[in-house]
Amino acid sequence: MSIMHVPGSKSVTARALFLAAAARGTTVLRRPLVSDDTEGFAEGLVKLGYAVERGPEAWTIEGRPEGPPVGEAEVYCRDGATTARFLPALAAAGHGVFRFDASAQMRRRPLGPLTGALRDLGVDLTHEGAEGHHPVTVRANGIKGGRITLDAGLSSQFLTALLLVGPLTAEGLEITVTDLVSAPYVEITLAMMRGFGVEVRRSGETFFVPPQPYTAADYTIEPDASTASYPLAAAALTGNSVTIPGLGSGALQGDVRFAEVLGQMGAEVEMSHDAVTVTGTGSLSGVTVNMRDISDTVPTLAAIAPFADGPVRIEDVYNTRIKECDRLEACAENLRRLGVPVTTGRDWIEIHPARPHAAEIACHGDHRIAMSFSITGLRTPGITLDEPGCVKKTFPGFHEALAGLREEWDLR
Ligand SMILES: O=C(O)C1=C[C@@H](OP(=O)(O)O)[C@@H](O)[C@H](O)C1
Numbered sequence: 001m002s003i004m005h006v007p008g009s010k011s012v013t014a015r016a017l018f019l020a021a022a023a024r025g026t027t028v029l030r031r032p033l034v035s036d037d038t039e040g041f042a043e044g045l046v047k048l049g050y051a052v053e054r055g056p057e058a059w060t061i062e063g064r065p066e067g068p069p070v071g072e073a074e075v076y077c078r079d080g081a082t083t084a085r086f087l088p089a090l091a092a093a094g095h096g097v098f099r100f101d102a103s104a105q106m107r108r109r110p111l112g113p114l115t116g117a118l119r120d121l122g123v124d125l126t127h128e129g130a131e132g133h134h135p136v137t138v139r140a141n142g143i144k145g146g147r148i149t150l151d152a153g154l155s156s157q158f159l160t161a162l163l164l165v166g167p168l169t170a171e172g173l174e175i176t177v178t179d180l181v182s183a184p185y186v187e188i189t190l191a192m193m194r195g196f197g198v199e200v201r202r203s204g205e206t207f208f209v210p211p212q213p214y215t216a217a218d219y220t221i222e223p224d225a226s227t228a229s230y231p232l233a234a235a236a237l238t239g240n241s242v243t244i245p246g247l248g249s250g251a252l253q254g255d256v257r258f259a260e261v262l263g264q265m266g267a268e269v270e271m272s273h274d275a276v277t278v279t280g281t282g283s284l285s286g287v288t289v290n291m292r293d294i295s296d297t298v299p300t301l302a303a304i305a306p307f308a309d310g311p312v313r314i315e316d317v318y319n320t321r322i323k324e325c326d327r328l329e330a331c332a333e334n335l336r337r338l339g340v341p342v343t344t345g346r347d348w349i350e351i352h353p354a355r356p357h358a359a360e361i362a363c364h365g366d367h368r369i370a371m372s373f374s375i376t377g378l379r380t381p382g383i384t385l386d387e388p389g390c391v392k393k394t395f396p397g398f399h400e401a402l403a404g405l406r407e408e409w410d411l412r
């Protein structure tokens, strides 16, 4: 049995950085994720004038409830959607002119529902190029607050950004959501806001966010559940066993439920409050699964699907088409390169049993495509990645960690 310590959660680290910056006092973040996304987030805060110290064990942030300390800044958000969506909301609560830009990949991803909601709240905001996309300039003069309606059907991050900034507004926010994907991420947001001293009231689809200061915290980041999907899938695929300490039924992240999908396919799953173990049983069965709540793990499942004894159908995941790349197309393209029969529709993919052969994987600059198809490589000699370095977005040490498992499990 192997034990794998996976790096900290990207989603929890990003929220913790926002909350720390917005809080009164000094926050200490223990075991933060150190990766391109979270370093980009921290650097964004530094550009906005916050004091962020990144030590080897912990990050320390001086909070400022009035918004960014500087009156002018240019922030480059890299590929990180949490950075690109949460920081403009934080900036809007301050006073000054703040320009945000992002990578070509992130510029393509939508921002419009969030910037539209901020405009509805009176924020002066201009898109430089295409409406509803980066780059964007916020001429901030505080947010009065009020009542808004939000479509979070393309991304829950729009709602998270507004929830996080709500307590910094003069009168609070009342947000009614008309559609919502990735709902467990909103639960992470609400739980973490509570951890920093703010309670959001919810009635059906409406969230009431009080105008109330956040309090600094000493906060330990849990391991990343989406990252954990790779070793868990690897164990299920190769008939081995792996335990992920620090992630179990008590986790904040919904993606921990990916283990249950492996369980439905025939792997043995043991979950305690703070650990999960998956043991492969030598075979995987086909499954039809709705992954709307846990869509970052769609590529992981797609990449092991050919080895199941029946079709694997993944449903209700339109928004995977607007992630780092169009993930349904990228999965389909790469499965076909491996000789696997696959069909896709607007919001689903169906993968048929096959014996994959060697091929080069087109990563499309997407860490999850790179990591997922590396797992396929445990059972398929000769799989290579055209861009192995893109794993740095969330797990810079991925390839070394996988090599460690290969060795422990004696896989060639
Ligand atoms: O809020 C978050 O931290 C995230 C929310 C999800 O995005 P969507 O809500 O856009 O699906 C998820 O895919 C992303 O990796 C992280």
Ligand SMILES: C=C(OP(=O)(O)O)C(=O)O
Pocket (backbone or CB within 6 Å): 079, 080, 081, 082, 296, 323, 324, 368, 394
């Ligand atoms: C979609 C992802 O990232 P983000 O939206 O935070 O850029 C991801 O990590 O799979």
